[in-house]
Amino acid sequence: MNQASTSPRGIQAIAPERRLGGSMHTALVRRRKAAERRFRAYGAGALILSLGFLVLLFTNIIGTGASAFRQAYVRLDVDFAAAELSPDGRRDPETLAAANYPGLVKAAVRAMFPEVTSRGEQRDLQELVSSGAAFQLRDQVLADPSVIGTRASVWVPASALLDGLLKGSYDRSAPEAERRINDRQIAWADRLAADHRLELRFNRILFTNGDSREPEQAGILGAVMGSLFTMLVTLALSFPIGVAAAIYLEEFAPRNRWTDLIEVNINNLAAVPSIVYGLLGLAVFINFLGLPRSAPLVGGLVLTLMTLPVIIIASRAALTSVPPSIREAALGMGASRMQTVLHHVLPLALPGMLTGAIIGMARALGETAPLLMIGMVAFIVDVPGSLTAPATALPVQIYLWADSPERAFVERTSAAIIVLLAFMVLMNLLAVILRRRFERRW
Amino acid sequence: MNKPLLALAVTASLAAAAVVQAQSARDYISVVGSSTVYPFTTVVAEQFGKSTKFKTPKIESTGTGGGFKLFCAGVGPEHPDVSNASRAIKTSEIESCAKNGVTDIVEVKIGYDGIVFANAKGAPWVKLTRAQIYLALAKTVPDPKDPTKLVANPYQNWSQIDAGLPNAKIEVLGPPPTSGTRDAFVELVMDHGCETFPAIKALKDGDPKQFKAVCQTMREDGSFIEAGENDNLIVQKLVANKSAFGIFGYSFMEENLDKVQGSIVEGHSPTFEEIAAGKYPIARPLFFYVKKAHVGVIPGLKEFVNEFVSEKSFGTDGYLADKGLIPLPDAERKSVTAAARELKTIGSK
Numbered sequence: 093m094n095q096a097s098t099s100p101r102g103i104q105a106i107a108p109e110r111r112l113g114g115s116m117h118t119a120l121v122r123r124r125k126a127a128e129r130r131f132r133a134y135g136a137g138a139l140i141l142s143l144g145f146l147v148l149l150f151t152n153i154i155g156t157g158a159s160a161f162r163q164a165y166v167r168l169d170v171d172f173a174a175a176e177l178s179p180d181g182r183r184d185p186e187t188l189a190a191a192n193y194p195g196l197v198k199a200a201v202r203a204m205f206p207e208v209t210s211r212g213e214q215r216d217l218q219e220l221v222s223s224g225a226a227f228q229l230r231d232q233v234l235a236d237p238s239v240i241g242t243r244a245s246v247w248v249p250a251s252a253l254l255d256g257l258l259k260g261s262y263d264r265s266a267p268e269a270e271r272r273i274n275d276r277q278i279a280w281a282d283r284l285a286a287d288h289r290l291e292l293r294f295n296r297i298l299f300t301n302g303d304s305r306e307p308e309q310a311g312i313l314g315a316v317m318g319s320l321f322t323m324l325v326t327l328a329l330s331f332p333i334g335v336a337a338a339i340y341l342e343e344f345a346p347r348n349r350w351t352d353l354i355e356v357n358i359n360n361l362a363a364v365p366s367i368v369y370g371l372l373g374l375a376v377f378i379n380f381l382g383l384p385r386s387a388p389l390v391g392g393l394v395l396t397l398m399t400l401p402v403i404i405i406a407s408r409a410a411l412t413s414v415p416p417s418i419r420e421a422a423l424g425m426g427a428s429r430m431q432t433v434l435h436h437v438l439p440l441a442l443p444g445m446l447t448g449a450i451i452g453m454a455r456a457l458g459e460t461a462p463l464l465m466i467g468m469v470a471f472i473v474d475v476p477g478s479l480t481a482p483a484t485a486l487p488v489q490i491y492l493w494a495d496s497p498e499r500a501f502v503e504r505t506s507a508a509i510i511v512l513l514a515f516m517v518l519m520n521l522l523a524v525i526l527r528r529r530f531e532r533r534w
Numbered sequence: 535m536n537k538p539l540l541a542l543a544v545t546a547s548l549a550a551a552a553v554v555q556a557q558s559a560r561d562y563i564s565v566v567g568s569s570t571v572y573p574f575t576t577v578v579a580e581q582f583g584k585s586t587k588f589k590t591p592k593i594e595s596t597g598t599g600g601g602f603k604l605f606c607a608g609v610g611p612e613h614p615d616v617s618n619a620s621r622a623i624k625t626s627e628i629e630s631c632a633k634n635g636v637t638d639i640v641e642v643k644i645g646y647d648g649i650v651f652a653n654a655k656g657a658p659w660v661k662l663t664r665a666q667i668y669l670a671l672a673k674t675v676p677d678p679k680d681p682t683k684l685v686a687n688p689y690q691n692w693s694q695i696d697a698g699l700p701n702a703k704i705e706v707l708g709p710p711p712t713s714g715t716r717d718a719f720v721e722l723v724m725d726h727g728c729e730t731f732p733a734i735k736a737l738k739d740g741d742p743k744q745f746k747a748v749c750q751t752m753r754e755d756g757s758f759i760e761a762g763e764n765d766n767l768i769v770q771k772l773v774a775n776k777s778a779f780g781i782f783g784y785s786f787m788e789e790n791l792d793k794v795q796g797s798i799v800e801g802h803s804p805t806f807e808e809i810a811a812g813k814y815p816i817a818r819p820l821f822f823y824v825k826k827a828h829v830g831v832i833p834g835l836k837e838f839v840n841e842f843v844s845e846k847s848f849g850t851d852g853y854l855a856d857k858g859l860i861p862l863p864d865a866e867r868k869s870v871t872a873a874a875r876e877l878k879t880i881g882s883k
Contacts, residue, residue, distance in 0.1 A: 215851075223853075227584055263792060270655070270792045305577045305857070382612065385564070386592060471576040473583050473590035474562075482562065482592040495764055497573065497789045497858065502766075 153513075157506025163295035163308060164250035164258045166221055166284060168200040170229060174241045183237050191233075193226035197248070204289070205280060216277055220284075222249040224297075224309040249297060250290065252307040252500035257281055258292060261499060272499075298507060302475045303489065307500030310493070312508050314475045318388055318468070318483030319457060319515075321476060325392020326399055326456050331449050333396075334403030338445075341404075342411040343433050362401035369398045370462030378466060385467035386482040394466060395456040402455065406448020410441040443530035450523040454516050460487045486512045559831065560611040563591035563838055567601025567618030569763065570647055570714050570783060571820050574859050575618055575842075581853065582841045588834030591616075598714045605823065606631035615828040615835055619821045620647065620714035628880065638826035638879040642839065643870055644848050646860040648784035648809040649719055649816045650796035657776040658700045660692075661798040664815065668727025669695050670704050671758050673751040682733045687753045707761040707768045708752075708781040718818040719781055720750050726815070769794055784809065785858025809860045810850075817860065826877055836877070843874040 109116045174181075177191045201221055202208070208217050225248035232246070233239060249255075253273050256262055262271045264278060273281075284290040301311030345351045373394035377383045383390050414437050422432040463469060469488050476483035484492070486508065493505040565575055572595040583590025596604065598619045605617035606627060613636075623641065631639060651667065653660070669675050669689060677683040692699035709716040728734045728749040737745040752758045761768050765782040769790050772780045779797070784804060787796050796804035800815050808814040822842070829835050841847060848854050850861045862870060 266792055272789065272791065305573065305580055384560070384612070386594070467594055469594065471572070471579065471593040471595075473580055494766065495569075497765070497783075497785045499789050 153506045153509050156503055157508075157510045159259045160298065160503040160507035161295050162259075162292045163297060164255040165247040165291060165293050166250045166254070167245055167247050167289040168197065168221070168225070169203065169243060170196055170200045170246050171203075171243050172196070172233065172239045172241065177233060177240050183240070185234055188233055188237060189230060191230070193230045193233075194223075196229055197221060197225045204284075213276065216274060217280060220251055220254045220277060220280060222251045222308045223306055224249055224304075247293070249308045252498060253277070254281055254290070255308055256500055258285075258290070259503075298504070302473045303471060303484070303492070304473060305471075305496075305498075307496075307498050307504060310501070310504060312486065312489055312511060314472055315484050315486045315489035315508070316511070317476050318391075318472075319485040321388035321479055321483060322391040322395060322485055323453060323457060325389055325479065326395040327449070327453060329392070329396040330399040330403055330452065334400050334449070335407050335445055337400075338404050338407030338411060339433060339438070342408050343429070343437065358401050358404050362405060365461070366398050366459050367461040367465065369394050370465030372397065373462060374465045384480050384482075386470050386472070386484075387480045388468075388476065388483045389479040390466050391463055391468050391483070391485065392479075394462045395459060398459065398462060399449075399452040399456050402452035403445070403449050406452070407441070407445040410444025410448065411437060413444060414440045443527050446526045446530075447523045450519050450526070454519045457485075457515060457519070458487050458512070460485070460491055463488055486515070561833055562589040563616065563832055563835055564614040565591050565593040565616040565618065565822075566596045566604045566614045567594075567616075567822070568598040568620040568714050568820070569595040570598075570620040571618035571644070571822060573785065574644065574820070574854050574857060575616075575822065577853060577857055578838070578842050578847055581847070582834070582838050586834065586837060586841075588837065591834075591838060593618075597712065602627045602631075602823075605825065606634055606636050608634045609636055609825065609827045611832065613825075615825050615832050616838075617823045619823060620718065620818060622819070622821060623823060623880070636825060636827070640824040640826055640839070640874065640877050641880050642822050642824065642843060642874045643862065643866075644820050644822060644842065644859065645854065645862050646809060646817045647820055647858075648804050648814055648860060649715060649722070649781060649818070650784055650787045650804045651723075651779055651781055651799060651816070652772065652787055652794040652796045652804075653779045654772045654776050655793055655795055657795075659795055659797070660699060661801070662699075663800050664723045664727035665730040666695050666699070666727070667723050667799075668730075668749070671706060671708075671752055672724065672728065672749070673753045674748050676731045676733055681731060684733070684748060687755070687757075690757075702777040704757040705759070705775070705778040706757065706781065707759050707771055707778055710760040710762060713763055715781070715783060719816070722816045722818065724752075725749050783858075784860070788858050806855075806860065810863075812863075820859070824877070826879055829877060839874055839877070843871040 108114055111117065176196060178187055180187070198218055201218060202214070205217060208214060228248055229246065250258075254277075257264075257273055257278065258281070262273050268275050281290065297309060298311050300313055301309060302314030304310040341351065341354070373390060377390045377393055378385055383393075418436050418440065419432055422436045423429070427435065460469065463485055467482075468484050469491065470482065470484060471492070472482050472484055474481070490505055490508045490512065493501045493508060563579075565579070572593060575591075576593050579591040579593055582588065594614075598621060601614075601617040601619065602623065604614050607613050623639070628639070631637070651662065669687075670692065673687060674684045675687050675689070677685045678688065689695050689704060691701055692704055693701040708719065729738070734745065734748055737748065761771065761780070765786040768780040768782050769786060772778055773793050780794070784796075787794055787804065788806075802808045802814040804814050804816075809817050824835070824839055844852075846852050848859065848861060849867070850864075852861070855861055861867065
């Protein structure tokens with residue numbers, strides 16, 4: 093038997109206050125527990141702080157943006173007089189498209205307030221209805237020429253001025269000179285409301301129109317389509333290229349100085365500021381290859397360059413997380429290396445790769461800086477219909493609206509941000525679902 | 535692995551198709567240039583697109599200088615047709631245009647833009663002169679004790695410049711040097727203000743470089759704050775800080791009359807009437823330039839110019855006036871309209 097291990101000397105050497113339950117020991121335990129509590133409090137504090145900022149951001153944006161989803165409409169009794177629309181009796185689309193629709197709107201507005209006669213007052217009165225009303229009537233007539241010769245009640249969008257009054261953007265008690273809307277216009281608006289000719293409805297225009305300089309006519313469809321086309325190009329290029337690069341580097345490439353160099357470069361590229369990719373895109377795709385400016389195709393190519401390193405890094409991480417035993421088993425069963433990768437490793441790594449790709453795409457969706465250089469920061473009214481049509485993207489639209497002088501664009505800017513955030517949340521949700529659905533455990 | 539490869543092949547062929555398509559003609563007008571003219575051109579473009587059979591022009595806000603760079607790069611559908619400018623084209627720019635084959639340029643003056651020196655409603659409404667603004671904002675100013683000597687700006691409060699001004703710290707938010715508004719402000723206010731001091735005026739002939747440095751260098755001690763290109767942001771900051779002043783375009787003040795007030799400069803306040811009459815001193819002309827070689831090549835270019843110079847657009851009651859553009863006087867507007875309709879180029883008389 094070993095003397096030392098059974099001897100009571102070991103216990104005696106510890107002073108009583110240092111022993112388990114001794115005064116010094118309990119003090120030490122108390123200190124350690126306090127440190128532990130503090131440490132956890134720091135963590136919780138950091139979490140609360142960041143959640144607080146998030147809540148602040150959301151309440152601010154939703155608070156200002158929510159009202160943009162509703163828009164004031166005015167009910168007009170429009171006289172689609174045949175004499176006005178097709179004086180010579182012809183009803184072909186060309187004649188009908190060229191008719192004086194602003195005149196129809198003006199006549200209908202005048203008819204509601206017959207007592208308004210002076211030219212200045214007339215001008216103020218016509219300011220209440222959106223200039224888009226005429227185009228709405230034109231589209232209505234073109235879609236159904238049988239309305240010609242009838243009178244109809246039509247809800248048309250009110251101007252941003254009237255819309256703003258209804259939503260409380262203008263202080264009625266302020267002196268007349270200090271607000272955009274004058275006393276006469278407020279009185280007319282109140283009469284319209286009393287006659288049930290004015291109400292707030294869902295703002296369909298926001299989702300069906302392209303950009304416009306009239307806030308009540310401006311929509312995000314053009315920007316959404318532009319973003320969609322851009323993202324299509326980015327996904328179609330960056331995912332296959334990124335995955336192929338990752339597979340080669342991870343499964344086939346020899347480990348030497350060259351692959352080390354490539355790896356370092358890929359990691360560095362992931363941290364390059366995005367504007368640099370824009371400059372590169374301008375030099376290569378537009379000036380050298382002669383691709384059109386402002387096209388989603390070029391935007392997609394530039395964003396591909398930006399997203400590639402992110403996807404490669406995520407894909408490599410996903411490949412490394414597949415246990416080597418799976419590769420060894422496949423190889424041991426006589427599979428070739430390509431079969432091993434395609435049949436066994438890739439399916440297991442795919443959820444991780446998809447997550448990386450979606451997060452990379454979400455980042456690309458929020459980019460404006462590289463698009464600035466290739467002409468996608470532009471005023472574009474027509475909704476793009478192809479990869480080469482001029483287009484902007486959602487974050488660019490937000491930037492352009494934030495810079496507009498008209499006050500009604502403030503709420504629309506926030507509304508566009510809400511839509512962009514919704515897309516981001518959806519994409520991240522998709523990443524989570526894909527991961528859950530295909531995740532395998534070993 | 536087949537699917538990604540397929541996708542790759544599809545996109546590659548798409549890209550090839552796009553290159554082919556890009557080389558054929560463009561069917562919409564491409565406009566670049568000044569961010570000050572942008573809000574006006576966009577309105578014309580929208581009206582034009584909605585009321586004619588042509589596509590809506592595409593307008594990029596690149597700044598005046600950046601616009602000319604793109605505009606002068608060459609003739610052909612891959613280069614823009616129109617460039618907006620918040621100043622007249624420079625001789626150097628005409629030369630660089632000519633070097634790339636862009637020779638026939640049509641200049642169209644569309645109106646004026648006022649620059650306001652404003653503070654928040656509720657703060658004292660001040661009357662200033664350009665000399666006082668210069669004293670408040672320049673890095674070096676004449677020594678208050680000995681006006682022949684130049685010293686680093688000693689003024690901390692407005693009341694130190696003139697007893698009639700409020701006893702408040704000098705704090706001015708203005709545009710960065712990349713902005714056309716800054717160029718115009720420097721030229722119209724700083725240069726003009728510093729010439730009122732005989733000691734500096736003497737420099738103008740003797741040492742023009744020094745003169746420029748003295749007049750145009752803004753102070754860097756925190757009294758002049760570069761607030762970025764977003765004028766809405768300056769308005770918001772003024773509301774939050776009652777003692778600060780901001781420098782921005784007239785159209786932003788017009789939209790925010792309940793929040794800010796434009797200071798009276800040399801007896802004239804920045805109102806539509808005073809700027810249009812040419813009395814308010816801080817106003818600059820706005821232009822756009824058209825590449826004549828593209829007329830007849832890009833569909834609708836001539837019609838777009840005609841729409842821009844029509845009375846319903848840039849006239850006194852036109853829709854551009856509603857957006858804050860100060861129209862040209864009647865006679866000048868008529869001659870501009872006539873010249874633009876004929877597409878009279880620079881240099882031809």
